[in-house]
Amino acid sequence: MSPVTKTYSGRFALFFWLSFALVLLLNLLVWLYLNQVEQKFKEQLQDRLRDANQLLGRLMLEYNEDVNIHLLVPGDNGTLEYLFYKQIFEEIRNRGTLQTIILISPQGEILVSVPPILSEQTILSFTGSPNFIQALKGEAVVSDIEEYGGERFITGYMPITDLDGYLLAILIVEAKAKYFNVLGTLKNNILIFSLLNFILISLIAFMLFRMVRRTIRYEREIRDQQHLVQLGTMAASVAHELRNPLNIIEATNDTIRKKYEQNNDEIFEYIPQEVIRLNALIDDFLRFAGTxxxxxxxxxxxxxxxxxxxxxxxxxxxxxxxxxxxxxxxxxxxxxxxxxxxxxxxxxxxxxxxxxxxxxxxxxxxxxxxxxxxxxxxxxxxxxxxxxxxxxxxxxxxxxxxxxxxxxxxxxxxxxxxxxxxxxxxxxxxxxxxxxxxxxx
Structure with a gap:
């Protein structure tokens, strides 16, 4: 391989690996940035939901003086207390970006739910949560981002107590995490884009590799052809110079054989055979070197x-x-x-x-x-x-x-x-x- 071809191959390899590393680095940086953005969104959403839950909890405490939460009966949707809290929950839900507001008794029974929850499995998803257990102990909790049915949600659990600190109910507020759906889509798109980049770089590398191989092959063929042309010129000259003494040797052998024909010596047969062999070798050499x-x-x-x-x-x-x-x-x-x-x-x-x-x-x-x-x-x-x-x-x-x-x-x-x-x-x-x-x- 010539120095030019070696340089070309080296540059190609350097270009490929630098491109590969650059794309990998860019995708890694974008991925890390998106993870940081996702974490910031998550923290902000948790803080906002925690604040909203605490504000709603204070309102519930004030309303409890007029409409006692103790009077709410699980499954009885016709009482004045039920209609009162339902109307408040609906107004708050319609004004904000909340998905669900639920008031659950310490025993895990739904007192008020906006919108109404009919599925027992959905109820268990709240009451069976470790966050619900923490809320029963008097601690306000906000969950991590959770996914249900392809949608992402974040849920806050707020204990509602009376003035004496007695636990009346658990207020559960659920909000959609729409921004995280967008981030998830963006992550998927970046992943697809990265794969397409790698495929594109691999295809370009494959094409360049074939070009390099073809260049090397053409260069070798041209070099071999040049050598063969030179060899052919030299072979013709050498063959001419060799055939002359071979012809002289053969003619001399015939002359000596005629002069000493009474001596039936094997050497007179050996010399022509070797001359024929050498002539055949010259012919092979000319055929190999010629075009x-x-x-x-x-x-x-x-x-x-x-x-x-x-x-x-x-x-x-x-x-x-x-x-x-x-x-x-x-x-x-x-x-x-x-x-x-x-x-x-x-x-x-x-x-x-x-x-x-x-x-x-x-x-x-x-x-x-x-x-x-x-x-x-x-x-x-x-x-x-x-x-x-x-x-x-x-x-x-x-x-x-x-x-x-x-x-x-x-x-x-x-x-x-x-x-x-x-x-x-x-x-x-x-x-x-x-x-x-x-x-x-």
């Missing part, structure tokens, strides 16, 4: 494999078993390049297998515009730790191998816009899968 010119045409794969088999010795031809899904399978591609790829792979399979073992080839139409070629052998296989290196140039496990066969095949198949995949199990064999699309002519 092929594509000649795209429609080819019949059956005929292509017939030409491939003709390039092998008869003993090897008998070992190669080709099975086509249909004899008429066609592919629009460069036939010469595809033939070279298949020949390289079959050669490797033959060399890796025992001479009694076949090399199996199957050809099928994988998709509408794509064919699949599978070349399978039962040879020695490739160890797992070496499988990732087989496409590296000049990497070989053979004593006399060049290490360019598979590297060339991979480069050529990329020119054909195809893919090559190798699967291998040591001592069980290797399977090479080629997938090739139809190219535009």
């Amino acid at each position: 092929p010119q594509l000649y795209v045409e429609e080819i019949i794969l059956q005929r292509l494999f017939d030409r491939v088999l003709m390039g092998f010795e008869e003993a090897d031809m008998d070992r190669i078993k080709v099975r086509l899904e249909k004899s008429t399978i066609q592919l629009t591609t460069d036939g010469n390049i595809l033939q070279q790829i298949i020949t390289n792979i079959i050669t490797n399979s033959l060399q890796a297998s025992d001479k009694s073992q076949p090399v199996l080839i199957s050809v099928s139409a994988k998709q509408r515009n794509k064919i699949q070629i599978i070349i399978e052998d039962k040879g020695t296989g490739i160890p797992k730790d070496k499988l990732d290196k087989i496409f590296e140039p000049f990497y070989t496990t053979k004593e006399r191998g060049t290490g360019l066969g598979l590297a060339i095949s991979q480069r050529l198949i990329q020119y054909l816009q195809g893919t090559i995949k190798v699967e291998s199990v040591p001592n069980a064999g290797t399977t090479v899968t080629l997938e090739l699309p139809n190219l535009k002519q």
Whole structure:
């Protein structure tokens, strides 16, 4: 990776984490601020309800001198005392923001309720509260924010006593905490907004990450292409310089062989073989370093494999078993390049297998515009730790191998816009899968 790419990647990572931290910090600060506002509202509402409850309690004490609370009978809604206190409660309720005003006897029986409470469960929610128990002990109490049926309420409990301190009743005042509903909605909206922010940042980060990866890949491809151009120029020059002495060596060998033809020395056979091997190595090097010119045409794969088999010795031809899904399978591609790829792979399979073992080839139409070629052998296989290196140039496990066969095949198949995949199990064999699309002519 170049310094420019490293800098770009570092800036991207820094931008992502700073953005993530900033959004997290802002949401945390807003959340803390809302909690403080909620606490302030709660304290103010409790103070206001406590004041209202105490004021109402003092009024009840004054009214008790004229209309005695002792005369209220639970369940009797027709008495003068009941109607008197009911009217007062209704006026106070209508003027303020109170939801419910209830006067309950120390025994937990409702004396007056505005509005009327019919549910026994609702009555128990008041009389069964710890706050009600505290009020029975003579202490004025205001509850925390409580939620019923999706609404939030705050309730005050005020003991009503006579001048002698005797407990007459418990005054319960309930008010809606509307502001807390707004705060709750705001909190939910902030939570949703935060999640959307995180999702948006993640999407942006994902897109930027893909852009960085694509940039790195393009940079590497451009760099490799530049190296290959330089390598190709150098290879052509080196090949020319090597072929000349090789031709001289071969010609000299022929001259010496004719001069001493009565001596049937094996060295006269060895030298031409080595010259042929070195020329093949030069050809491989030139093919790897060069950029092929594509000649795209429609080819019949059956005929292509017939030409491939003709390039092998008869003993090897008998070992190669080709099975086509249909004899008429066609592919629009460069036939010469595809033939070279298949020949390289079959050669490797033959060399890796025992001479009694076949090399199996199957050809099928994988998709509408794509064919699949599978070349399978039962040879020695490739160890797992070496499988990732087989496409590296000049990497070989053979004593006399060049290490360019598979590297060339991979480069050529990329020119054909195809893919090559190798699967291998040591001592069980290797399977090479080629997938090739139809190219535009």
